[in-house]
Amino acid sequence: MTAAIAYPSYRQPKMRWLPSVPEHWNEQRAKTFFREVDERSKTGQEELLSVSHLTGVTPRSQKKVTMFKAASYVGSKLCRPGDIVINTLWAWMAALGASKHVGIVSPAYGVYRPHRVESFNPAYLDYLLRTRAYIAEYIGRSTGIRSSRLRLYPNQFLDIALIQPPRSEQDQIVAYLRAQDAHIARFIKTRRDLISLLIELKQTIIEGAVTQGLNSATEKRHSGIEWIPQIPAHWETSKLKHVAAFNPSRSESAAFRLSDASVSFLPMECITTDGKLQSIETRKTSDVWEGYTYFRRNDVVMAKITPCFENGKGGLLDTLPTEIGFGTTEFIVLRAAEQRVRPAFLAKLLSLRTFRVLGADAMTGAAGQQRVPLGFVKNFGIVLPPLGEQDQILNELQTATAEQDVAIEKIRGEIALIREYRDCLIADVVTGQVDVRGWQPGPEDVVDDAALAVLGDDLEDMTGEEGGDGED
Structure with a gap:
């Protein structure tokens, strides 16, 4: 972790939801950097991708999803590394992200390809576009009769202003945030493992009571x-x-x-x-x-x-x-x-x-x-057991498992706080509130992609639900 250092000078950005941004950062409408593409799969055999407000653009094979697979994916939209993919119906929940893969997504999604691949580090955009400031912009620009039916259409997305640090700064921002994510992921994993142990202890107590009295x-x-x-x-x-x-x-x-x-x-x-x-x-x-x-x-x-x-x-x-x-x-x-x-x-x-x-x-x-x-x-x-005895067992279990319940809720609170901290950290760094240009990784800043996966797993809470993914 590095001490918070501000940039020397700032200016007011065009997008109203953003705080002041570093004076030397560029800011242009998305259409300056991206164009909508509508490339379709002829075979439907490409990797099926999931687009979630929880984890961005991810191979469906790596997800614990519950949607049924379609009989055929011929005609699905193709996306490529560096493309921005947006779930049109769930953009207001930030169901979007930068793809790292060649794959296919729903024909109803928006796919946006950079004019010049060097304009953005895709990982920087993946962080930036899911900050609260940009979510507020999607909500303000989406149209629909009620919140759950809002849609962000291509012309609306392409009109949004994107802030663009120099590419070297984008790369540094991504390296810094990935290192911090690794620390956070390790913390969350240890807390989740402890929750699992406490739940197993509860289960032992419950199983004995409801089967033996x-x-x-x-x-x-x-x-x-x-x-x-x-x-x-x-x-x-x-x-x-x-x-x-x-x-x-x-x-x-x-x-x-x-x-x-x-x-x-x-x-x-x-x-x-x-x-x-x-x-x-x-x-x-x-x-x-x-x-x-x-x-x-x-x-x-x-x-x-x-x-x-x-x-x-x-x-x-x-x-x-x-x-x-x-x-x-x-x-x-x-x-x-x-x-x-x-x-x-x-x-x-x-x-x-x-x-x-x-x-x-x-x-x-x-x-x-x-x-x-x-x-x-x-x-x-x-x-x-008879109803009266069921009541006795339930009352006794409430007391017998109270200690585990309190501990579990405390740990969940700790995880929620570290996630809130992560959201704030990302927003501060990608919008230039914190200058990380002088940061250098230390031996403790090891980034393991497998370990980082716990961030998405924790958000999904082993649910199998993609939340903002919709039906592909």
């Missing part, structure tokens, strides 16, 4: 279920389909559609790997009624696609901010039969490691797109 001296009997040989003698056995309704019909909430009320929107990344809900959006019912999975408050959701299923993505929707909500089609929704099982107890059963391991073994589908069969979930054998 709180009193180890209770008389036992054979369960008849292979994965739980012995259970308390007074507990009953069942299959999930007998204690929960699956994927309730959205027609029960037709009134919400008629009124176009605000409802919760829950992409996969809004659920943590220990079942907590975070950063839930609200959208109008008309935006999500078709093409998304419906649920209500206190329903239980679980991911059905790999690797989200194995990682325990899902949980009880008890903190859903609205009565109903919609989310990714990769959710299975279960509604507890209240006379048999508490919703929270059902959520604990679906979080068990044994359930996830057996479900992963039962998965079907092509590699990378495998899903747990609904039949497996419906016919999964479980054990149920």
